[in-house]
Amino acid sequence: MQNTLPLLGLCPIGKFVFSNEDAVRYKEAIQAKLREWRVRFVDLEGVLEDGLVKDQSHVDTAVAHFRRAEVDGLFMPHCNFGTEGAVGMIGRKLGVPALLWGPRDEVPLPDGRRLRDTLCGLFASSKVLHKLGVPFTYIENCRLEDPAFRGGVDRFLRAVHAANIFRKGVRIGWIGQRIDFFWTTIVNESELLERFHVEVLPLDMMEFLQQTRQQAELNQELYEQKARDLRRQVCVEGFDSDRPLMYVLSAADRMLSLAEERGLDGIALQSFMSAVDAFGSYCSYAESAVSERVAFGAESDIHGVLSDLLLRRAAYGEGAAYLAEFTVRHPEDDNGILLWHEGAPLSMRHPGAVPRLGHHWILPSPLSGMSHFRLKDGPLTVCRFDGDGGDYRLALGQGESMEGPDTLNNYVWMKVDNWPRWERTLMEGPYIHHVAMAYGHHADALEEACKYIDGLKAVRLDRA
Numbered sequence: 001m002q003n004t005l006p007l008l009g010l011c012p013i014g015k016f017v018f019s020n021e022d023a024v025r026y027k028e029a030i031q032a033k034l035r036e037w038r039v040r041f042v043d044l045e046g047v048l049e050d051g052l053v054k055d056q057s058h059v060d061t062a063v064a065h066f067r068r069a070e071v072d073g074l075f076m077p078h079c080n081f082g083t084e085g086a087v088g089m090i091g092r093k094l095g096v097p098a099l100l101w102g103p104r105d106e107v108p109l110p111d112g113r114r115l116r117d118t119l120c121g122l123f124a125s126s127k128v129l130h131k132l133g134v135p136f137t138y139i140e141n142c143r144l145e146d147p148a149f150r151g152g153v154d155r156f157l158r159a160v161h162a163a164n165i166f167r168k169g170v171r172i173g174w175i176g177q178r179i180d181f182f183w184t185t186i187v188n189e190s191e192l193l194e195r196f197h198v199e200v201l202p203l204d205m206m207e208f209l210q211q212t213r214q215q216a217e218l219n220q221e222l223y224e225q226k227a228r229d230l231r232r233q234v235c236v237e238g239f240d241s242d243r244p245l246m247y248v249l250s251a252a253d254r255m256l257s258l259a260e261e262r263g264l265d266g267i268a269l270q271s272f273m274s275a276v277d278a279f280g281s282y283c284s285y286a287e288s289a290v291s292e293r294v295a296f297g298a299e300s301d302i303h304g305v306l307s308d309l310l311l312r313r314a315a316y317g318e319g320a321a322y323l324a325e326f327t328v329r330h331p332e333d334d335n336g337i338l339l340w341h342e343g344a345p346l347s348m349r350h351p352g353a354v355p356r357l358g359h360h361w362i363l364p365s366p367l368s369g370m371s372h373f374r375l376k377d378g379p380l381t382v383c384r385f386d387g388d389g390g391d392y393r394l395a396l397g398q399g400e401s402m403e404g405p406d407t408l409n410n411y412v413w414m415k416v417d418n419w420p421r422w423e424r425t426l427m428e429g430p431y432i433h434h435v436a437m438a439y440g441h442h443a444d445a446l447e448e449a450c451k452y453i454d455g456l457k458a459v460r461l462d463r464a
């Protein structure tokens with residue numbers, strides 16, 4: 001499992017023309033900012049004179065240094081002008097996501113001379129990157145203290161962190177097989193492996209069920225205590241004994257252990273009915289506990305796990321993500337939509353909501369264990385990785401929570417800019433109703449990440 005935040009290769013660009021002293025001054029100011037923001041980076045100090053690339057002869061030295069460091073992204077700030085050939089060759093040879101920026105030029109000196117022509121150099125370098133087929137992110141030419149600079153660096157690093165799941169490879173554990181009537185979650189495993197380095201690891205459902213029950217029975221005292229603790233934490237209804245709860249709690253532990261043992265970045269679960277019948281309970285709480293820590297997809301949704309994982313990475317793991325569903329439109333607001341499902345992380349619950357494990361309100365069943373609580377308010381991002389016929393897309397959109405009618409299971413009403421446009425785009429694209437959701441606005445970083453994932457196209461839902 002990949003949890004380390006990205007390592008940035010800081011490759012300051014200078015040139016023999018204009019002021020070398022000014023270039024060094026800006027290089028040092030950029031280093032200070034990255035340290036202030038606690039960005040992990042490696043630079044060219046002690047590798048090249050002044051720690052700057054100033055000539056095409058510096059290319060191989062810089063590339064070898066950054067390769068040894070195993071950088072995840074390359075930042076090439078133009079500190080006085082730009083050596084465009086070196087910029088293009090370093091970007092192409094290193095083959096990692098590239099960030100281009102330079103500080104806004106000051107007023108000319110009293111005699112008319114200029115210490116830097118940074119913007120001019122950026123135009124030249126961007127042309128060479130295009131010519132060599134090097135994808136890059138550009139931050140507008142602004143001052144070091146401008147919010148655009150900090151926001152741009154942060155967005156780039158989040159994009160790199162998300163893109164790395166495909167660039168470096170990802171492993172999804174799949175417990176059980178897809179049940180017959182979930183045609184929407186049919187995926188092309190071979191294509192995911194060949195194109196996106198996604199390995200789907202089949203995990204036998206029978207073995208999982210046996211190990212889960214055995215774990216609970218061999219550690220009976222522990223799981224009896226966990227069941228008592230759970231009853232204090234949430235309102236538990238419809239259980240004649242704690243035995244089903246013990247199995248559900250054991251299932252959560254078993255899934256998390258599998259993630260650790262098998263190096264899984266995420267887990268997809270059949271959800272029902274094998275586990276439900278074996279444990280005598282719906283497994284909502286197990287899903288909730290797992291999704292607090294690991295990307296999770298109910299109903300065998302492999303693409304849903306990837307959606308969840310991308311969103312977590314763009315959010316830097318600062319909160320859980322959750323695979324919800326677009327369900328019904330708001331009864332009064334044409335731009336409101338219900339995000340709903342079961343098994344949401346408890347960390348997402350509304351402060352005024354009392355979590356409840358109760359009966360299934362859709363399926364007729366005597367069993368309990370379904371989670372019911374409203375989700376908290378705040379800014380929201382949703383995304384869906386999906387594809388058919390070799391055409392893969394990442395649908396992205398942002399909105400805000402809104403007031404709406406109470407319902408059952410886990411839910412939040414979301415207000416967006418133009419729901420009819422969202423709806424048409426989702427219907428006509430290769431998407432289903434499942435979407436990963438998280439709090440905060442991360443769509444810009446995910447859109448940028450798609451530049452660095454071959455074969456994946458970003459589709460913005462919240463822009464005309």
